[in-house]
Amino acid sequence: DAGVIQSPRHEVTEMGQEVTLRCKPISGHNSLFWYRQTMMRGLELLIYFNNNVPIDDSGMPEDRFSAKMPNASFSTLKIQPSEPRDSAVYFCASSLGPGGLYFGPGTRLTVT
Amino acid sequence: EDQVTQSPEALRLQEGESSSLNCSYTVSGLRGLFWYRQDPGKGPEFLFTLYSAGEEKEKERLKATLTKKESFLHITAPKPEDSATYLCAVLTSGNTPLVFGKGTRLSVIA
Numbered sequence: 001d002a003g004v005i006q007s008p009r010h011e012v013t014e015m016g017q018e019v020t021l022r023c024k025p026i027s028g029h030n031s032l033f034w035y036r037q038t039m040m041r042g043l044e045l046l047i048y049f050n051n052n053v054p055i056d057d058s059g060m061p062e063d064r065f066s067a068k069m070p071n072a073s074f075s076t077l078k079i080q081p082s083e084p085r086d087s088a089v090y091f092c093a094s095s096l097g098p099g100g101l102y103f104g105p106g107t108r109l110t111v112t
Numbered sequence: 113e114d115q116v117t118q119s120p121e122a123l124r125l126q127e128g129e130s131s132s133l134n135c136s137y138t139v140s141g142l143r144g145l146f147w148y149r150q151d152p153g154k155g156p157e158f159l160f161t162l163y164s165a166g167e168e169k170e171k172e173r174l175k176a177t178l179t180k181k182e183s184f185l186h187i188t189a190p191k192p193e194d195s196a197t198y199l200c201a202v203l204t205s206g207n208t209p210l211v212f213g214k215g216t217r218l219s220v221i222a
Binding site: 004031033041042043045048056091093098099100101102103104105106 | 143144146148153154155156157158161199203208209210212213214215
C-alpha cells in the first residue's frame, strides 16, 4: 500500500494568495483527518470526515479555511486568502474507525 | 476538557543510557493511548496502542506502559537511530478523534 499521499510537499506563496492542499487516504479507510503542526502549538486537529461527511470542523481557525471530501479517495484543504501566520506543516491522516491514525508526509506551507 | 501533557520537552541521552518519557492525561473515559514516532520532515508513525491500566507493549528497545493517569515510554540502551520526536495521543469515550500531546524530542548521542 502506498500509504497516505499528500501534495504538494512544499508550498511557498505570498500573502493573500489561495492555497490548496491535497490528500489521498489509504484505500478502505473511512475516516480522514486534517492536522496542522507548529512548534508552539504541536499537532492541532482542523477537521475530520467520516465516510466523506464532515463531522467536526471546530478546529478550523477561520472562515479562510475550508475542506472538502468529494469522494472516498480524495480530500482538499483550502486557505483563501492565505496569511503569514498560516505557515505550518499540514498533515492528512486516515484510519479505519477510531484510534490508530496513519499520517501522510505532510505539506510544509510558507506564506510570505 | 481532555488534556495530554508530555515530559520532558526535550531529552538528550548518550548511546546506551536508558531513560523514560512520560505522558500524563486528564480525560473523560480513556478508550486507548497511542504512541507515535516522528522523524524530521515526516509524518508521525504509529508505534503502540495501550487500552487498559497495567498493559505493556514492547518493540525492540522501546517498551510502553500504562497506568490510570499516565503512560511511560521506556527506552533501553538507545542508539542514535532512536533520535526522533515521540508523541502520545489519547482516544476518549466521547466521539472525538485523538488528542495529541506536544511531544518529547529525543536526541541520542554516539
